[in-house]
Amino acid sequence: MIKKLLLILPIFLLMSACQESSGNSIDDESIDLQRQANEEVTFGIAEENSERLDRAKELIEQSLNADPNNHAALINRAQIAVYQQNYERALSDVESAYDIAPSNDSLPLFRCILIEEVKGNDRGKACYSSVEERYAERHNSDGKIPANWVGAAILADTQDAPRLVEAYLEQARSKGEMEAEMAEMTIESLQDGSYVDQVLMRHK
Incomplete structure (x- = not known):
């Protein structure tokens, strides 16, 4: 599992920077749900645990229902798509996140x-x-x-x-x-x- 975490470290460094640098006002409930989802995504990928990833997807949808402008939730969904090598879906979510937070200092590189x-x-x-x-x-x-x-x-x-x-x-x-x-x-x-x-x- 430690090796797996090291392998996926670059994307999570990118994404943590994306989340921390946002100045957008996001609904508190949406933020809480997204943080739970982020944990499930991180360990779901590290452990190759499909149940945790399914749980993450549910939390992401709940987070976006609470606030469609939570770009961090979109990024989490993109992470899952990348893990599943569905890069077109990942790009779609990242483009949506970029539209919401274009001034983010790290998101553009992931998008490219x-x-x-x-x-x-x-x-x-x-x-x-x-x-x-x-x-x-x-x-x-x-x-x-x-x-x-x-x-x-x-x-x-x-x-x-x-x-x-x-x-x-x-x-x-x-x-x-x-x-x-x-x-x-x-x-x-x-x-x-x-x-x-x-x-x-x-x-x-």
Whole structure:
């Protein structure tokens, strides 16, 4: 189970960031139901437990009935679809979530990964490039380099990617040894394709 959790870690890091950074006002009951669903999704996938995933689906539907604008519930439903390798369904839910929370700092990269898988490399590259440009505009003045900015640049294969990688690694080193090791692992997985494979749960 620990190995399974490590394999699905990239997608849950993406999604936790998506949920935490939302500024949308969401119904309290919907939030509570979604949090329960999130736990069932996490352990249902890690344990390959279909009963927990069925329970998660029920909680997600209840959450969305309480508040259709709960984009985190849509993301949870997309996670299940990704686990089942139904990428078209996952993309549909992620597109809906993106419509609700377009300013979310992590959701766009997940969306691009699904677009590349469903609609092909050209559409995916264009999406990554667009996301990379938006990150550059947003963080041009503060000097911060989020992992997803580097990820978008690497996956888009932009000319600026090598510079961003070095700056990102230097930023991580300044925070400590553990952060530096995590950053190096993230960069390596983005460059060799294993990050995308893990986000798409190809290695279950």
